[in-house]
Amino acid sequence: MPRIRVIVTLKPSLLDSAGRTVADSLVKLGYTELSSARIGKVIDLDVSSFDEARVKEMCDKLLANPVIEDYHIEGVVE
Numbered sequence: 001m002p003r004i005r006v007i008v009t010l011k012p013s014l015l016d017s018a019g020r021t022v023a024d025s026l027v028k029l030g031y032t033e034l035s036s037a038r039i040g041k042v043i044d045l046d047v048s049s050f051d052e053a054r055v056k057e058m059c060d061k062l063l064a065n066p067v068i069e070d071y072h073i074e075g076v077v078e
Contacts, residue, residue: 002050005074008064009040050076 010016016038023037043063045055055073064071 001046001048002076003078004045004047004050004055005077006043006045006055006059006063007040007072007074008043008059008069009038009071011068011070014068044077 018039019037022039023034026034026037045058047055052073052075059071059073060066
């Protein structure tokens with residue numbers, strides 16, 4: 001059974017307040033080499049067969065908000 005990985009992130013033009021909080025906290029903990037962080041989500045889908053058009057349809061209808069998020073389908077992963 002193939003496993004499809006979808007990476008969903010905020011569009012680059014949008015402020016990522018969670019990412020900013022993480023970055024600020026890491027710098028305060030001494031990780032001064034960090035300049036920024038972005039938070040996203042990883043969704044693994046177990047499917048009977050890989051059909052990229054169907055996975056895009058899933059993303060557009062439910063998994064990602066196309067107004068504020070981008071997504072990337074990695075395809076079959078181990």
